[in-house]
Amino acid sequence: MEHTDNEPLQFGKGNNPSNIMPVKLTLDSKINFRCYPGVSCFTACCGNIKIILTPYDILQLSRRLNIKPHEFVSQYAEPDFLEQTDMPGVRIKMRADDNRCPFVTPDGCTVYTDRPTACRYYPIGMADFHEGGRKEDGKEVLGGYDKFYFKVVEEHCKGHFEDKEWTIAEWRADQGVDVRDEMNKEWLRLIMRRKSHGHQASLSEQAQRMFFMASTDLPSFRRFIFESSFLDTYEVEPELVEKIRADDIELMKFSFLYLAATLFGAQGLRIKEEKVQAKVAEIKQRQDESVLEAIREYEEMKRERPE
Numbered sequence: 001m002e003h004t005d006n007e008p009l010q011f012g013k014g015n016n017p018s019n020i021m022p023v024k025l026t027l028d029s030k031i032n033f034r035c036y037p038g039v040s041c042f043t044a045c046c047g048n049i050k051i052i053l054t055p056y057d058i059l060q061l062s063r064r065l066n067i068k069p070h071e072f073v074s075q076y077a078e079p080d081f082l083e084q085t086d087m088p089g090v091r092i093k094m095r096a097d098d099n100r101c102p103f104v105t106p107d108g109c110t111v112y113t114d115r116p117t118a119c120r121y122y123p124i125g126m127a128d129f130h131e132g133g134r135k136e137d138g139k140e141v142l143g144g145y146d147k148f149y150f151k152v153v154e155e156h157c158k159g160h161f162e163d164k165e166w167t168i169a170e171w172r173a174d175q176g177v178d179v180r181d182e183m184n185k186e187w188l189r190l191i192m193r194r195k196s197h198g199h200q201a202s203l204s205e206q207a208q209r210m211f212f213m214a215s216t217d218l219p220s221f222r223r224f225i226f227e228s229s230f231l232d233t234y235e236v237e238p239e240l241v242e243k244i245r246a247d248d249i250e251l252m253k254f255s256f257l258y259l260a261a262t263l264f265g266a267q268g269l270r271i272k273e274e275k276v277q278a279k280v281a282e283i284k285q286r287q288d289e290s291v292l293e294a295i296r297e298y299e300e301m302k303r304e305r306p307e
């Protein structure tokens with residue numbers, strides 16, 4: 001199987017440093033690894049690093065720190081574009097004095113049980129071609145699917161020399177990655193979609209703003225839904241309306257649905273029929289007015305230049 005020029009989405013702290021297509025591993029592949037406070041490099045990987053935060057990461061970390069998501073973002077994050085696309089996101093802002101993560105201490109991570117997805121992945125990155133084009137037997141397969149894992153081996157990380165053996169699946173389960181994958185998958189899919197449509201026109205500023213707000217500030221996204229004409233415009237089941245009113249996770253999942261529909265025209269969120277009809281009538285009226293205007297101009301021209 002040969003891949004097209006589409007770059008896979010490679011998610012995880014450290015990523016693939018060499019930029020060379022890594023050795024593909026599966027969930028059954030075995031690795032030797034152990035990370036624990038006694039390892040000589042303990043916390044060496046928590047500095048000088050880019051850690052992209054997913055919406056779920058932001059939600060969990062702001063809850064952990066008992067602050068609002070936008071406060072968390074302004075205090076602990078800085079803007080970054082996601083996966084070389086024009087989709088705006090955030091990464092953890094390293095401390096100015098030592099370029100280390102604001103949550104690391106000599107005793108380890110102070111937010112360990114709520115640490116971001118990328119920290120849980122390390123040292124196993126994930127590459128995903130979902131939604132990207134690829135070639136199979138010389139034929140282009142659109143919307144193809146090819147996910148694999150790869151080892152991130154960095155010199156400072158001594159965990160690779162430990163005896164403990166895991167399959168990738170065991171390691172990921174131990175790190176709680178499975179739950180994160182479930183929470184992040186539709187958001188990552190948006191980025192993959194954007195990556196695979198990279199040659200098309202860039203996102204409008206309004207679309208970028210909406211993506212950023214929904215990804216980093218769920219309370220503002222909730223206000224947008226409940227304090228604008230949103231619910232008059234879109235068909236949303238009353239039961240779902242109540243869920244997204246009360247539950248942040250439901251709201252987050254709904255934001256992915258909304259973004260997929262508005263950014264990529266995905267199915268899943270319908271505009272109310274009466275709104276569609278009103279829009280059609282408005283377009284028709286504009287067209288009728290243009291036709292009438294053209295007829296008026298033509299008549300005027302004829303009057304000015306009689307044959």
Ligand code: SF4
Pocket residue numbers: 045046047051101102103104105108109110111112115116119
């Ligand atoms: S969040 Fe925790 S695990 Fe992740 S880089 Fe910071 S200190 Fe390390």
Ligand code: SF4
Pocket residue numbers: 034035036039041042043044045046122123156157158159160
């Ligand atoms: S560098 Fe590797 S072994 Fe050392 S603390 Fe980080 S993940 Fe664990």
